Structures are given as structure tokens and as C-alpha cells.
Amino acid sequence: MKKILNFLVLGLMIAVLVTTSGCTDKNAGANSTQKTYVVGTEPYFPPFEYAEENNSKNIVGFDVDLINAIAADQGFKVQWKDLEFDALIPALQSGQIDMIASGMTITEERENAVDFTEPYINAGLALAVAVSNEEIKGVDDLKGKVAAVQQGSTGSHEAEKLKAEGKIGDIIYLAHVNDIILNIQNERADFTINDLPVTQAFMSQNPGVIKIVDDELTSDSYGFAVKSGNTELLTMLNQGLENVKQDGTYDQIMTKYF
Missing domain, CATH: 3.40.190.10 (Periplasmic binding protein-like II)
Structure with missing residues (x-):
């Protein structure tokens, strides 16, 4: 009887370990399948994007925090790429980057070249x-x-x-x-x-x-930009922007920088 009980206990322990291992592998798989998007920015435009004072390779700012919050809400990762401002749209069109987050004003001319999200801030x-x-x-x-x-x-x-x-x-x-x-x-x-x-x-x-x-030369708005026709990413950005506005995250970021 003692041998049988020991066998049953051992079997139960193995079952628990297999179950736990399965859960861990599943979570690891979920994290590993998170898509990463390359975000182009010109990090000399404070407070929207600029190099951190103690670490010039680390880009911080309003746009950075907002995109990171949207990414967390929508379940994707971001990788930041430093570019000159006038190189951003060509880089997006050629596929070097997936989106632009760089204090970019929504204009009719630019709308002919890229797709913009809903405006995220007024900036005349x-x-x-x-x-x-x-x-x-x-x-x-x-x-x-x-x-x-x-x-x-x-x-x-x-x-x-x-x-x-x-x-x-x-x-x-x-x-x-x-x-x-x-x-x-x-x-x-x-x-x-x-x-x-x-x-x-x-x-x-x-x-x-x-x-x-x-301070009244124009009345403009900033938007994040994606390659024309990239409706999947555009939808995620717009939905994420709406969500972080509703849950108070957007207001927290505004208070931090303005």
C-alpha cells in the first residue's frame, strides 16, 4: 500500500510539473509573438522627443511616452530609429520604418504621402x-x-x-x-x-x-503617421489612442510634459 501511495504521489507531482511547464511555455510563446514596429523620430524636438540628459542614446519625450502607452494597450512592441525630420516620410514609404512619431503636423500635402492617425495634440x-x-x-x-x-x-x-x-x-x-x-x-x-x-x-x-x-499664425494638429494603406497599424494606433485617453494615461503624460 505504501508503494502504491508513493507511486500516486509521484504521479501527481509529475502531472503538476507538466501542467506548470505547459503554462509557462504558453506565456513565453505569447510574449515572443508580440510584433515589433520600428518608429521613426527626429529626437531634437523637446518636449516631444529628445535625448535623455544622462543617456544620449535613450530617446524620451511626450511622443515617446504616448506611443509606448499605446503599444502596451494594443499588445505590440516598439523600436525607435533616429532620423532627420525631412527623411522620415521617405523612410516610411521605403519600409525602413513602420510609423512616424515626431511632432508631425497633419497637412494636406503630407496626407497625400502617408496615412495619419486622429490628431493627438493641437500645435499651431x-x-x-x-x-x-x-x-x-x-x-x-x-x-x-x-x-x-x-x-x-x-x-x-x-x-x-x-x-x-x-x-x-x-x-x-x-x-x-x-x-x-x-x-x-x-x-x-x-x-x-x-x-x-x-x-x-x-x-x-x-x-x-x-x-x-x-502665437496665432496657424491652428494645426499633430498626428502619428503610417505607410499609406497600412490600415491594420492605423486602426491599432487610433484605438490605443482612444483607450489611453479614456483611462487617464494621456492626461498623466500631458501633465508630465506640459
Whole structure:
């Protein structure tokens, strides 16, 4: 009888181990099948995306937190890829990346090239000058003045429009916001046209450098972009965005950065 009981106990232990092992393998399989999407961004656009202060290889920011929250909600992983802003759409179209999360304004021209999610933040354009500049108080004061703008941005398009109308002088195209500010500080440029929340964030972190003289040039919105026709990913991003707005995660991220 004792041998029979020992045999039964041993059999029960083996059964438990097999069951536990099966559950572990199943979970491991579920995690391993999570799809990874490559996210293209230009990480010189605080507070939306920028390199972490103590780790230049780690990209942080509003867009980063929001995409990570959407990914967690929708059950996929993300891998971030550092690109110049004007290279993002070509990279998406060629398949080098799966989506763009880089403070990208939704415009009609861009909608012909990519598919955008629902807007995730309002971000119009602002006209900013050096804090010591008392000459420029609005667009009417830009005649003959030099603009410093980010290559490929909506700010650069607005500057080109003003130049075509004869309202401004030359345009200096630069890759990063910090370079734009440096050109204004060094008086190579007189003003910049850039996204309002980005300009406000810079002013908050670097007081006494620039000031906004007009914050109503346009009323625009940012969206995440996917390759035209990628309805599967677009649907996940839109659903995830809606979910994180409803559960309060979006508000927490907004409070963190703004």
C-alpha cells in the first residue's frame, strides 16, 4: 500500500510539473509573438522627443511616452530609429520604418504621402524672436528680415509662403531647434517660425533667450503617421489612442510634459 501511495504521489507531482511547464511555455510563446514596429523620430524636438540628459542614446519625450502607452494597450512592441525630420516620410514609404512619431503636423500635402492617425495634440505655429528684440512685434514687421526654420517643417513652409508674398527676406534652413535658437542668438537670423508648444517648452527651460510675439499664425494638429494603406497599424494606433485617453494615461503624460 505504501508503494502504491508513493507511486500516486509521484504521479501527481509529475502531472503538476507538466501542467506548470505547459503554462509557462504558453506565456513565453505569447510574449515572443508580440510584433515589433520600428518608429521613426527626429529626437531634437523637446518636449516631444529628445535625448535623455544622462543617456544620449535613450530617446524620451511626450511622443515617446504616448506611443509606448499605446503599444502596451494594443499588445505590440516598439523600436525607435533616429532620423532627420525631412527623411522620415521617405523612410516610411521605403519600409525602413513602420510609423512616424515626431511632432508631425497633419497637412494636406503630407496626407497625400502617408496615412495619419486622429490628431493627438493641437500645435499651431508661433513667431519668436530674441528676447532683446523690440523691433519685431508681428508678421507686419518682418520685411527684409531673415528667418531660421527647421528643414521640412510646417514652420519652413509658412516662411516660404511669407517670402513668396514678399513679407520676409531670406530663409536659413537648419536641422534642429537648438541650431535655430543659436542662429537667433548670434544674430544670423532675426526670427523663427516654429510649433507653439515646442517654442513654449524651450522658453520654459531656457528663460531670457527668446520670446513669442505672435502665437496665432496657424491652428494645426499633430498626428502619428503610417505607410499609406497600412490600415491594420492605423486602426491599432487610433484605438490605443482612444483607450489611453479614456483611462487617464494621456492626461498623466500631458501633465508630465506640459
